Amino acid sequence: GNSVTQMEGPVTLSEEAFLTINCTYTATGYPSLFWYVQYPGEGLQLLLKATKADDKGSNKGFEATYRKETTSFHLEKGSVQVSDSAVYFCALKETSGSRLTFGEGTQLTVNP
Amino acid sequence: DTAVSQTPKYLVTQMGNDKSIKCEQNLGHDTMYWYKQDSKKFLKIMFSYNNKELIINETVPNRFSPKSPDKAHLNLHINSLELGDSAVYFCASSQDIFGTQYFGPGTRLLVL
Numbered sequence A: 001g002n003s004v005t006q007m008e009g010p011v012t013l014s015e016e017a018f019l020t021i022n023c024t025y026t027a028t029g030y031p032s033l034f035w036y037v038q039y040p041g042e043g044l045q046l047l048l049k050a051t052k053a054d055d056k057g058s059n060k061g062f063e064a065t066y067r068k069e070t071t072s073f074h075l076e077k078g079s080v081q082v083s084d085s086a087v088y089f090c091a092l093k094e095t096s097g098s099r100l101t102f103g104e105g106t107q108l109t110v111n112p
Numbered sequence B: 001d002t003a004v005s006q007t008p009k010y011l012v013t014q015m016g017n018d019k020s021i022k023c024e025q026n027l028g029h030d031t032m033y034w035y036k037q038d039s040k041k042f043l044k045i046m047f048s049y050n051n052k053e054l055i056i057n058e059t060v061p062n063r064f065s066p067k068s069p070d071k072a073h074l075n076l077h078i079n080s081l082e083l084g085d086s087a088v089y090f091c092a093s094s095q096d097i098f099g100t101q102y103f104g105p106g107t108r109l110l111v112l
Helices: none
Strands: A003-006 A011-014 A019-021 A023-026 A031-036 A046-052 A057-061 A060-065 A074-077 A086-093 A101-102 A104-112 B004-007 B012-015 B019-025 B030-036 B042-051 B055-058 B065-068 B075-079 B088-094 B107-111
Touching: A003 A086, A003 A101, A011 A019, A019 A104, A023 A031, A023 A086, A031 A060, A046 A060, A101 B042, A104 B004, B004 B088, B012 B019, B019 B030, B019 B088, B030 B075, B042 B065, B042 B075, B075 B088
Parallel strands: A011 A104, B012 B107
Antiparallel strands: A003 A023, A019 A074, A031 A046, A031 A086, A046 A057, A057 A060, A060 A074, A086 A101, A086 A104, B004 B019, B019 B075, B030 B042, B030 B088, B042 B055, B065 B075, B088 B107
């Protein structure tokens, strides 16, 4: 079956530090890949997505590149802010279906 | 301009009670979903409807019954609530079964 594995958290960084949250996946076929973000007490928001190999998704300074050869979709940001503190979820969806499979989530805390 | 909305936002109730959570989307989407987020933040799909027809029904106790009166609404009724039902329940929608999913703010259910 499909699965998504995220780096274990929590992750604590200082403001303006570089962020990487690792995500690898197992899937049949060619899934679409997503990063969702959940701010404290809120619902999930779509952060970025990529639908085919070598696509790069980007939004709000965050980027992730769909790497088929390493089955990865790592999330990066060059300079984090306190307001980026949230839980980040990597997810995949097979092109043939609608079911989203989520990773465990990674809690990010950014200190001033 | 709320895209996917849920009511109530918080629900505290006693074991054995029956409760409903409502979800509405104003995006004109055909497909809607219910996800459960447990205390460890893990997200898992419960149900999905496409054009008011059930298309995903995960291994969920039959105390949980989704109902879709029209394409814009997907409600979740839970009978005989148990302590283990305490979680955050998220509704989501997508243009069709292949589209990107957009989530509501969540309903925080606490069963005492």
